[in-house]
Amino acid sequence: MSRIVWLxxxxxxxxxxxxxxxxxxxxxxxxxxxxxxxxxxxxVVFGYTGEVSLGHAALLGIGSYTAAVLSMHFGLGLWPxxxxxxxxxxxxxxxxxxxxxxxxxxYLAMVTLAFGTIVQILINEMTDLTNGPLGVKFVTPxxxxxxxxxxxxxxxxxxxxxxxxxQYFYLAAVALLLTILVINRVLASRYGRAFEALRDSPIACxxxxxxxxxxxxxxxxxxxxxxxxxxxxxxxxEQYVAPNNFTFELSVQFLLAVTMGGxxxxxxxxxxxxxxxxxxxxxxxxxxxRIVAGGIAAVALIGGTISIVRERESWRRIAxxxxxxxxxxxxxxxxxxxxxxxxxxxxxxxxxxxxxxxDGIVGFLQRLVVRRAGAKILADPALASRPEAEPIAIxxxxxGGAALLSVDEVVMRFGGLKALDGVSLSVAPGSxxxxxxxxxxxxxxxxxxxTGVYAPTDGRVRFAxxxxxxxxxxxxxxxxxxxxxxxxxxxxxxxxxxNVLVGxxxxxxxxxxxxxxxxxxxxxxxxxxxxxxxxxxEFVGLKALAAEEARNLPxxxxxxxxxxxxLALDPALLLLDEPAxxxxxxxxxxxxxxxxKIRDAGLSVxxxxxxxxxxxxxxxxxxxxxxxxxxxxxxxxxxxxxPRVIEAYLGSGAAAHAA
Amino acid sequence: MLEVDNLVAGYGKVKVLHGVSLTVPTGxxxxxxxxxxxxxxTTLRAISGMVKPESGTIRLNGRVISGLDSHKIARLGLAHSxxxxxxxxxxxxxxxxxxxxxxxxxxxxxxxxxxxxxERGFELFPRLRERRNQLAGTLSGGEQQMLAMARALMLQPEALLLDEPSxxxxxxxxxxxxxxxxxxxxxxxxLLLVEQFAAAALEVADFGYVMENGRVSxxxxxxxxxxxxxxxxxxxxSAVGRG
Numbered sequence: 001m002s003r004i005v006w007l008x009x010x011x012x013x014x015x016x017x018x019x020x021x022x023x024x025x026x027x028x029x030x031x032x033x034x035x036x037x038x039x040x041x042x043x044v045v046f047g048y049t050g051e052v053s054l055g056h057a058a059l060l061g062i063g064s065y066t067a068a069v070l071s072m073h074f075g076l077g078l079w080p081x082x083x084x085x086x087x088x089x090x091x092x093x094x095x096x097x098x099x100x101x102x103x104x105x106x107y108l109a110m111v112t113l114a115f116g117t118i119v120q121i122l123i124n125e126m127t128d129l130t131n132g133p134l135g136v137k138f139v140t141p142x143x144x145x146x147x148x149x150x151x152x153x154x155x156x157x158x159x160x161x162x163x164x165x166x167q168y169f170y171l172a173a174v175a176l177l178l179t180i181l182v183i184n185r186v187l188a189s190r191y192g193r194a195f196e197a198l199r200d201s202p203i204a205c206x207x208x209x210x211x212x213x214x215x216x217x218x219x220x221x222x223x224x225x226x227x228x229x230x231x232x233x234x235x236x237x238e239q240y241v242a243p244n245n246f247t248f249e250l251s252v253q254f255l256l257a258v259t260m261g262g263x264x265x266x267x268x269x270x271x272x273x274x275x276x277x278x279x280x281x282x283x284x285x286x287x288x289x290r291i292v293a294g295g296i297a298a299v300a301l302i303g304g305t306i307s308i309v310r311e312r313e314s315w316r317r318i319a320x321x322x323x324x325x326x327x328x329x330x331x332x333x334x335x336x337x338x339x340x341x342x343x344x345x346x347x348x349x350x351x352x353x354x355x356x357x358x359d360g361i362v363g364f365l366q367r368l369v370v371r372r373a374g375a376k377i378l379a380d381p382a383l384a385s386r387p388e389a390e391p392i393a394i395x396x397x398x399x400g401g402a403a404l405l406s407v408d409e410v411v412m413r414f415g416g417l418k419a420l421d422g423v424s425l426s427v428a429p430g431s432x433x434x435x436x437x438x439x440x441x442x443x444x445x446x447x448x449x450x451t452g453v454y455a456p457t458d459g460r461v462r463f464a465x466x467x468x469x470x471x472x473x474x475x476x477x478x479x480x481x482x483x484x485x486x487x488x489x490x491x492x493x494x495x496x497x498x499n500v501l502v503g504x505x506x507x508x509x510x511x512x513x514x515x516x517x518x519x520x521x522x523x524x525x526x527x528x529x530x531x532x533x534x535x536x537x538e539f540v541g542l543k544a545l546a547a548e549e550a551r552n553l554p555x556x557x558x559x560x561x562x563x564x565x566x567l568a569l570d571p572a573l574l575l576l577d578e579p580a581x582x583x584x585x586x587x588x589x590x591x592x593x594x595x596x597k598i599r600d601a602g603l604s605v606x607x608x609x610x611x612x613x614x615x616x617x618x619x620x621x622x623x624x625x626x627x628x629x630x631x632x633x634x635x636x637x638x639x640x641x642x643p644r645v646i647e648a649y650l651g652s653g654a655a656a657h658a659a
Numbered sequence: 660m661l662e663v664d665n666l667v668a669g670y671g672k673v674k675v676l677h678g679v680s681l682t683v684p685t686g687x688x689x690x691x692x693x694x695x696x697x698x699x700x701t702t703l704r705a706i707s708g709m710v711k712p713e714s715g716t717i718r719l720n721g722r723v724i725s726g727l728d729s730h731k732i733a734r735l736g737l738a739h740s741x742x743x744x745x746x747x748x749x750x751x752x753x754x755x756x757x758x759x760x761x762x763x764x765x766x767x768x769x770x771x772x773x774x775x776x777x778e779r780g781f782e783l784f785p786r787l788r789e790r791r792n793q794l795a796g797t798l799s800g801g802e803q804q805m806l807a808m809a810r811a812l813m814l815q816p817e818a819l820l821l822d823e824p825s826x827x828x829x830x831x832x833x834x835x836x837x838x839x840x841x842x843x844x845x846x847x848x849x850l851l852l853v854e855q856f857a858a859a860a861l862e863v864a865d866f867g868y869v870m871e872n873g874r875v876s877x878x879x880x881x882x883x884x885x886x887x888x889x890x891x892x893x894x895x896x897s898a899v900g901r902g
Contacts, residue, residue: 438829440799486827487743552670555742556695581827582742584855585894587695610829651831 013173017166026165027237032270032277033172034233037179039257039269041226044183046255047263048195049219055096055112056254058119059224061246063089063231065123068136068241073129078141078236086228093224097217104202108220116248123243135242138235143167172233179226180266182516186222189515189526190501190508195219197491197502204489207451209477209569210505222512260353262360271361283342286335293332300325321356383531391532391539392601393570395480402465404429404604405450405481405573410459410469412445412628419445421628422459427573432595432605434619434636436612438649442628443608444486447575450606451483452476464572478506482571484562486578486608492551496542496561499550500533503568507532533568540564540594556583563594573604580611592617612650616640624649660685661706661737661818661849666715666725668705675701677873678715683818683866685720686847688840690860690881692894693870699853700742702870703820706851707739708732720817734767736817740824742853744807748796752787755795755806756780759813771815780809783842801832808839818849825856837863857894861885869894 020026042056066085070076076084100111123130130136144167147158157163186192198205198212205212235241253276260275262268282289304318328348335341357364383389405427412420420442427433435443448454450461452473461469468476482503491499507529510522537543540560545553550561559579566574576595580588588611595618599605609615615622615636622639624632626648632639639645661683669675675698683689691699704710706717708729717725724732733739738759747755756777762768781788784805790798795806804824811819824840825833837859843850844863854860861867867884869877877887884890 436829438799439801439827439832548673549671552673554696555700578827582695582823582855584692584694584857610827610833612830649829649831651834 009177013170013177016173017169023161023165026169028277028281030169030172030237031234032274033169033176034230034237035254035257035273035277036176036270037226037230037233039254039261039273040179040183040266041223041230042254043258043263043265043269044187044195044219045223046258047265048187048192048199049216050199051101051216051220052106052109052255053112053220053223054109054248054251054255055115055119056223056227057246057248057250058112058116059089059093059227060231060234060250061119061123061241061243062092063228064235064241064245065130065136065231066228067138067232067235068131069129071138072131072136078232081232082229085232086225089228089231090221090225093221093227094217096224097220101213101216101220112251113248116246116251120243120246123246130243133243135240136235138239138241140164140168140236140239143171168237172237175229175233176270179229183226184266185515185518186512189522190505190529191215191218191512191515193491193494193498193502194505196494197499200491200493201489203453203473204485204491204565205502206473207453207477207483208503208505208565209474210502211472211474214474256350258360260349260357260360262362262364262366265360265362268360268362279346280342283338283345286332286338289335289338290329290332293329297325297329321352324352324356383528384535386528386531388528389532389535391535392567392598392603394572394602395570403427404464405606406462407446407450408460408462410446410449410461411457412442412449412454413457418628420449420456423625423628423630425623425630425633427604427606428620429572429604430599430602431620432599432607432618434615434622435606435608435625436610436615436622436639436649437625437631441625443625444577445628446625447483447577447606447608450476450575451481477569477571480570480572481575482566482569482573483575484559484566484577484579486581488555488558488562490550490553490558490561490565492549494550495546496537496548496550496553497530497533497546499561499565500536500568501529503565504529504533506569536564536567539567539597541590556587559583560591560594563598567598571603573606574598575606575608577608578610579607580609580614588614612640660718660720661851662716662718663702663706664716664718666702666705666712666717668701668710668712668715670701670710674713675873676705679870679873679875681851681868681875681878683849683851685849687865688844688850688852688863689866689868690857690864690884691851691853691868691870692857692860692884692890693876694893696872697870698873699870700822701873703739703741703822703851703853706732707737707820709739733814734762736768736814737820738811738814738816738818739820740807740811740822742822742826744800744803746795746798746803746806746810748794750795751792752795752798752806753777753791756787756809756813759810762814768814773813776813776815780812783812783839784809801828801835804828804832804836805839812843812848816848818851819843821850821852823853823855825854825859833859857890858885861895 016029017026020029038056038060042053045051045053063085066088067081070081070084096111096115100108124133142164146153146156146163150158194210194215197210198215202212257272257276258269261272282292300322304322307318308315403426407423407425409422409424410420411418411422423446435446437443449456452471455470460467464480468479491502508525510525514522534543534546537546540563542557542561542564553561563579580591583591592614595605607619619636621634622636623630624639624645631648632642632645663679663681666676666679679702691702693699701710705712708727712725715725716723719735719737722735724735760773763770763773786802787805787809790802795803798806808824824836828836840852841863852860852864861881861884864881867879867881868875869884869890877884
């Protein structure tokens with residue numbers, strides 16, 4: 001966020017208690033700030049990693065009840081409660097996430113749903129610890145008594161009650177601003193990139209050495225920690241907590257807040273929190289409700305007209321939502337008693353947002369007002385010449401004279417089908433090894449076995465002196481095997497530069513504290529990684545496109561970006577799965593030059609390719625597979641003449657010429 | 660006849676096409692060639708409505724189809740066999756093919772004889788008949804490409820867009836694909852073909868267009884394009900200099 005926005009936010013916080021003199025509305029603002037902390041944290045899980053949590057109210061409750069237990073049984077106040085509650089809630093978050101995120105699918109939603117119910121029941125039943133349904137009372141502390149300074153501070157209200165209210169408001173506001181700051185920094189760091197990357201392509205994420213499982217858990221625990229902070233603040237703000245503060249409905253409201261406000265933004269979840277906190281008031285006051293409904297109708301009418309005039313949308317698309325907004329206003333005018341319709345109105349709002357504002361209010365406004373600017377690059381050219389920023393580095397070496405990779409009698413069985421049937425091959429250091437064969441002959445299966453996507457049914461795989469068969473993808477990636485994918489697996493919503501930075505994830509050392517506090521070491525590390533990423537992009541010829549979203553690149557450039565991202569892993573062995581597919585002759589010439597440079601730098605390459613001229617001009621040795629078995633192996637010229645290879649794969653040769 | 664006039668399109672703020680015009684006469688094959696990122700795939704995507712054109716008109720047999728949703732364009736008789744094939748992996752082969760005839764079964768296209776067309780598809784691609792009950796996701800790359808083409812033909816299209824049918828296929832299969840394209844030509848299907856194997860594509864085509872940086876840089880009969888020295892040097896030469 002820019003300095004101006006921050007300054008405006010701080011000024012708004014400072015003057016708010018003077019503008020809002022009613023204790024009731026000041027309390028609402030405090031609640032909005034506290035719920036915003038929850039929704040901002042929830043957005044990390046829901047917006048960024050794409051997992052659904054239905055237990056955030058329960059996590060908030062854990063935070064509040066940690067404060068309650070500390071106050072009731074240990075006489076500890078607000079300040080010690082904050083770090084303890086953050087730790088305890090994060091611990092509960094880990095307890096939930098560790099089993100639930102091991103598998104993909106809706107499990108986190110189900111586990112958190114059950115968790116929410118259990119937490120509420122336990123708080124109710126464990127009366128010795130929690131005081132059960134009776135709840136726990138708190139006293140909001142006075143942080144600073146400014147009465148002795150009455151003469152110097154004539155503009156301040158000196159009553160005890162007002163002092164507490166104002167001070168507590170500032171506390172909540174500061175907590176919210178710090179939350180925004182930390183979340184901004186974490187999301188701009190390697191963690192934020194990992195969260196988005198794992199949603200775009202989990203398999204590529206794992207194969208870049210960034211464990212999808214681990215980072216989903218990290219995101220959830222981070223989110224839970226913010227619930228802990230919010231929980232303590234909530235308890236002291238309400239001055240009373242009871243089990244029914246933390247119902248399942250509240251969890252759903254948090255999700256709605258993030259969706260309505262707008263995911264993947266800071267403003268969206270805050271706006272959403274404001275809506276869910278303020279909505280009950282709105283729905284209790286018919287005059288206010290009519291004004292707001294009228295306002296919405298007016299905005300819809302004006303916004304719709306602008307869209308049609310600018311020809312962004314056809315009138316048919318605009319007509320329905322605008323008509324609905326006007327009908328809603330008419331309904332508001334006709335309505336006599338609002339209380340009967342509270343839930344129905346809430347439901348209509350949800351449906352409306354889901355149908356017509358899928359990106360939330362903030363997403364909608366962004367589209368209407370501004371077009372998204374390209375991602376920032378922030379690379380320091382001074383760092384680019386550092387030796388650590390060289391595009392190619394190699395992490396593992398073969399042990400004296402041995403093969404870098406040796407595959408021994410590998411079998412991969414899927415049900416009754418043997419995709420690989422006792423295949424052996426060996427790759428010498430610094431060589432390019434071709435792997436060819438008809439479609440469906442097991443080449444890609446071999447790639448997946450080598451990178452841990454599949455665990456082989458039988459056989460051994462040794463890489464740089466260690467047995468890697470059956471190891472997990474992130475481990476194998478970090479051991480020094482990088483790959484590209486036949487059907488390109490980029491992180492589409494990340495920029496070209498960020499895709500390479502995900503590959504450089506392994507080069508970072510700084511943790512959450514260093515990132516949140518933006519220590520010099522963390523800044524240096526990020527700057528160096530960016531310099532190196534730019535050098536890698538230059539190496540594959542994509543430097544000019546660094547800020548572009550990866551999904552907007554043409555196919556051939558996407559393939560080059562995959563190679564760049566794989567190089568970022570500092571691999572000793574690079575697996576290229578059909579890098580020339582979809583490329584025309586000039587692009588292929590460029591690709592061949594890049595692969596040669598990679599080999600000359602000392603990497604070994606396994607190349608799956610159907611363009612025979614690419615295979616012939618690059619490979620030191622070629623292995624041919626058919627129906628999961630090796631049918632030929634040797635120098636490329638010899639393999640090309642092998643009658644079995646011609647029969648199974650090459651055909652009469654017309655197509656080879658067409659290439 | 661498919662006519663594209665001054666088409667401008669792109670993704671978000673990135674403009675890819677800067678005024679592309681081309682014509683595919685009824686019953687003829689037109690090859691669209693060019694280097695990566697020239698905008699060939701985007702042109703096809705804009706024609707079939709998967710990318711909304713920002714300006715320009717596209718006509719199918721005289722009727723303006725630019726700006727319509729892609730399912731409506733399909734119902735008007737434009738079939739698109741997309742890059743990377745996009746078969747429905749968890750449906751059997753036969754259902755994949757029949758989904759291509761969906762607009763005919765729901766009455767938005769003339770129904771004709773669906774069973775006979777299915778039979779014709781199986782004749783064109785005998786391998787698909789053998790695998791008719793297998794899930795499409797378990798097919799090899801070549802078989803998926805055949806499936807995508809068979810599915811597109813089931814629309815009884817007024818025009819067919821074929822995007823990189825040979826991509827990722829073994830050399831032997833690439834030959835087969837070009838044999839199939841020649842058979843489609845013999846069946847008088849109006850065909851717009853995007854291909855990486857420019858030489859083979861121009862061999863089968865009647866007309867050719869060369870795209871560079873989102874514009875058509877050269878057009879003419881396939882023979883004229885083949886004989887153009889600049890095209891020869893840039894696109895028809897093999898990557899390692901073999902002709």
